[in-house]
Amino acid sequence: MADIKELAAGGLRAVLSSLEYARETSGLKRSVRALSLLNQDQGFDCPSCAWPDPAPRERSVVEFCENGARAVAHEADRRTIGAGFFAERSLAELSALSDYELEQSGRLAEPVFREAGGEHYRPIGYEQAFELAGAALARLDSPDRAVFYTSGRASNEAAFLYQLLARSLGTNNLPDCSNLCHESSGKGLGSTIGIGKGTVTLADFRLADCIFVIGQNPGTNHPRMLSTLAEARARGATIVSINPLRELGLVSFAHPQTARGLLGVGEPISTEYVQVRINGDVALLKGVMKQLLRLETEHGNVLDRAFIAEHTSGFEAFRDALEGVSLKACAEQSGVPVETIARLAEIYRQSQRVIVCWAMGLTQHKNGVANVREIVNLLLLRGNLGRAGAGACPVRGHSNVQGDRTVGIYESPSEAFLARLDRATGLRSPRRHGVDAVGSVLAMERGEVDVFLALGGNFVAAMSDSRRTAQALRQVKLAVHVATKLNRTHLEAGQASLILPCLGRTERDLRGDRIQFVTVEDSMGVVHKSEGPLEPAAPSLLGEPGIVAGIAEAALGAEPVPWSELVKDYDAIRDLIERSIAGFERYNERVREPGGFELPNGPRERRFLTASGKAEFTVQALPELALEPGQLLLTTIRSHDQFNTTIYGFDDRYRGISGERRVVFVNPKDLAERGFEPNQRLDVTSHYQGTRRTVSAFRAVPYDIPRGCAACYFPEANPLVPLENHADESRTPASKSIVVTLSAASGEAAE
Numbered sequence: 001m002a003d004i005k006e007l008a009a010g011g012l013r014a015v016l017s018s019l020e021y022a023r024e025t026s027g028l029k030r031s032v033r034a035l036s037l038l039n040q041d042q043g044f045d046c047p048s049c050a051w052p053d054p055a056p057r058e059r060s061v062v063e064f065c066e067n068g069a070r071a072v073a074h075e076a077d078r079r080t081i082g083a084g085f086f087a088e089r090s091l092a093e094l095s096a097l098s099d100y101e102l103e104q105s106g107r108l109a110e111p112v113f114r115e116a117g118g119e120h121y122r123p124i125g126y127e128q129a130f131e132l133a134g135a136a137l138a139r140l141d142s143p144d145r146a147v148f149y150t151s152g153r154a155s156n157e158a159a160f161l162y163q164l165l166a167r168s169l170g171t172n173n174l175p176d177c178s179n180l181c182h183e184s185s186g187k188g189l190g191s192t193i194g195i196g197k198g199t200v201t202l203a204d205f206r207l208a209d210c211i212f213v214i215g216q217n218p219g220t221n222h223p224r225m226l227s228t229l230a231e232a233r234a235r236g237a238t239i240v241s242i243n244p245l246r247e248l249g250l251v252s253f254a255h256p257q258t259a260r261g262l263l264g265v266g267e268p269i270s271t272e273y274v275q276v277r278i279n280g281d282v283a284l285l286k287g288v289m290k291q292l293l294r295l296e297t298e299h300g301n302v303l304d305r306a307f308i309a310e311h312t313s314g315f316e317a318f319r320d321a322l323e324g325v326s327l328k329a330c331a332e333q334s335g336v337p338v339e340t341i342a343r344l345a346e347i348y349r350q351s352q353r354v355i356v357c358w359a360m361g362l363t364q365h366k367n368g369v370a371n372v373r374e375i376v377n378l379l380l381l382r383g384n385l386g387r388a389g390a391g392a393c394p395v396r397g398h399s400n401v402q403g404d405r406t407v408g409i410y411e412s413p414s415e416a417f418l419a420r421l422d423r424a425t426g427l428r429s430p431r432r433h434g435v436d437a438v439g440s441v442l443a444m445e446r447g448e449v450d451v452f453l454a455l456g457g458n459f460v461a462a463m464s465d466s467r468r469t470a471q472a473l474r475q476v477k478l479a480v481h482v483a484t485k486l487n488r489t490h491l492e493a494g495q496a497s498l499i500l501p502c503l504g505r506t507e508r509d510l511r512g513d514r515i516q517f518v519t520v521e522d523s524m525g526v527v528h529k530s531e532g533p534l535e536p537a538a539p540s541l542l543g544e545p546g547i548v549a550g551i552a553e554a555a556l557g558a559e560p561v562p563w564s565e566l567v568k569d570y571d572a573i574r575d576l577i578e579r580s581i582a583g584f585e586r587y588n589e590r591v592r593e594p595g596g597f598e599l600p601n602g603p604r605e606r607r608f609l610t611a612s613g614k615a616e617f618t619v620q621a622l623p624e625l626a627l628e629p630g631q632l633l634l635t636t637i638r639s640h641d642q643f644n645t646t647i648y649g650f651d652d653r654y655r656g657i658s659g660e661r662r663v664v665f666v667n668p669k670d671l672a673e674r675g676f677e678p679n680q681r682l683d684v685t686s687h688y689q690g691t692r693r694t695v696s697a698f699r700a701v702p703y704d705i706p707r708g709c710a711a712c713y714f715p716e717a718n719p720l721v722p723l724e725n726h727a728d729e730s731r732t733p734a735s736k737s738i739v740v741t742l743s744a745a746s747g748e749a750a751e
């Protein structure tokens, strides 16, 4: 087995590791200055995850985690790259660098342009760049020949202007990283409880007596959530983790902000750890609910009958369908024994206030939306929605991905949203829905896209079917990237390509003589301000709102949207958001209050804005798990040393991996059965409707993972994920259910 020291997650090593990273990139002084203001009321929002901050008076002096600190150091990088860097390196030479090396080159410091067929990026001023991008947009045959991608780090202000640019031009082609991420949660929740967001706040975590954490690895991806879980556990709450991998952070956690924690003394987290098979969650949840219905028949008092009668619809059909599923089938398919299923049902029955948290382990499957709807079914059975200490908690990824959607980054906007936007802005927004992430790659393949714009992110590396996505992006005539650091997409996309560097969240954004702040929405619907304290990486860098406005005005002129006026002072953008979008009343005033303000959330008050006006029980099919002999189901996961496609380092401390990322985690018995040795180099081949895709020479790591399952890191394994293999309804790539076979490596080929 991999050498996992049963140390707790966190502790002194976490602190040292972030300081070490800071020393190499931003320099300690610059980092410490930034960190002292990270997640503080007068400071800036952590650019890492979307876990909320405690109320202002409850914040500690160090309200951040190891990975937040690394994200800050990575952004606050003192090394910069400009004209000289690009003059010395051709496109081919840049392409030969690894993703790690590209980002480690430093901060992008001046706009650069590569013409079609050109071998070098050359400097170009912002103004000239805006003219170039604006002209390309203005002369399109149809506005739908442009695609506007957004990554979830963009502020509300930048994202609002960006969607306004797309819609002013006449398209809803607004794919975003949410399409690859929590779209299944949005679809699953929207259709059942009437809002595509979670229903709990941090305060609910203090009251819950049971918290489920399903398909989520907070020790790495939302480390501050561990303090919340540790607190809950310490006061006697039951914590149930459901995950194929035994994730150290969910086992025990050493709080790096306490003396005991620094010494590595861990607090236990999970009371119950259930190692479900990959994509066995629908079966497991069905099993638990079946058992609950049985207990209700035998003893009564299990279901919240009053809640079901008053606030839900579809219960009978749900119950009848569940009767047709056998507990045995649930156990077989989930790989969880009947006794464990019964124990989970008992825990759930005995708990008065239950929160269910989840993340990518549930959303990135063909049945990702079904996973989320089964969670809603479970919560509804005992009225665990819309009351204190209970509810649904999809834990968001990017720090402002939820806010971006709220302010209009969405390819399928509702009529109500567009009508209000039009009234406020004097536009006539297009009604035809646009392309999502999968849809945009397909459109590019068909030659239907001339301009690809990206407000942050790394689409080529983050998207499924990497080789095919890259091929599609190369066909686009012009790519326009707004970015802080160089990445693969900047090298692959577009015959011609513009890179427009921007300020990061950590930096001071001066417009005229006023320092501007931006606003973001956390995972729990709280909108608050964020103001960067640091000197910009280069003096000429513009903030994202200014860049978006510059392109927009060049493309469309100043009517009816006065772009350059709006970005003189971001209060003007917020005033326009207030008029355009529900829930932002007195935006500028309320966001200046300590801690910001909460957006309206119907289910919190048991108001369900669904077609029936009630919360919906739904019937989900048991997913088909058709593995042929020899095949495994592969999931793709994040290591501890990365933020999505940004690689900070090559260790994955809590899983016992050091110095490499091209590994495949497999159950030792599955390895032995196939005649492979631990550490042997293997090729991993995916199988989808007769097509095969291979990544080469991954090291086999025997691991505590259920039989028939395997795991690799994202993005190295993305070439394996077929573009067409995505979730029903949400179209999120099924990057956590990839059917694969293993074979002895044929060579040392690299991807």
Ligand SMILES: Nc1nc2c(c(=O)[nH]1)N[C@H]1C(S)=C(S)[C@@H](COP(=O)(O)OP(=O)(O)OC[C@H]3O[C@@H](n4cnc5c(=O)[nH]c(N)nc54)[C@H](O)[C@@H]3O)O[C@H]1N2
Pocket: 048, 049, 050, 067, 181, 214, 215, 216, 217, 218, 220, 221, 222, 242, 243, 244, 245, 247, 276, 277, 278, 279, 280, 281, 359, 360, 361, 362, 396, 397, 398, 635, 636, 637, 638, 639, 640, 642, 643, 644, 736
């Ligand atoms: N440091 C750091 N922080 C991050 C990120 C980062 O890359 N680095 N990324 C940010 C983003 S955008 C997001 S969306 C979040 C992602 O946060 P997570 O969702 O926690 O990230 P993943 O590593 O994708 O892993 C999900 C977990 O699901 C488990 N899993 C895999 N398949 C299944 C399954 O079929 N069923 C169940 N029950 N579990 C399964 C995996 O073992 C893993 O523990 O984190 C955000 N925060």
Ligand SMILES: Nc1nc2c(c(=O)[nH]1)N[C@H]1C(S)=C(S)[C@@H](COP(=O)(O)OP(=O)(O)OC[C@H]3O[C@@H](n4cnc5c(=O)[nH]c(N)nc54)[C@H](O)[C@@H]3O)O[C@H]1N2
Pocket: 103, 150, 151, 152, 153, 154, 177, 178, 180, 181, 182, 360, 364, 397, 398, 455, 456, 457, 458, 459, 461, 462, 463, 464, 482, 483, 484, 485, 486, 487, 502, 503, 504, 505, 544, 636, 637, 638, 643, 644, 645, 646, 714, 715, 717, 718, 721, 735
């Ligand atoms: N196989 C597999 N694929 C996945 C996933 C998975 O679990 N498995 N997870 C998916 C998920 S959950 C997500 S969210 C996506 C992530 O997809 P993206 O959001 O597209 O990717 P990131 O890696 O977060 O983007 C990193 C880049 O953002 C830029 N950047 C950083 N900060 C800023 C900023 O402040 N402003 C601007 N303009 N640019 C900035 C930098 O240039 C950096 O290189 O990947 C998805 N892909």
Ligand SMILES: [Mo]
Pocket: 177, 180, 181, 182, 396, 397, 398
């Ligand atoms: Mo994400």
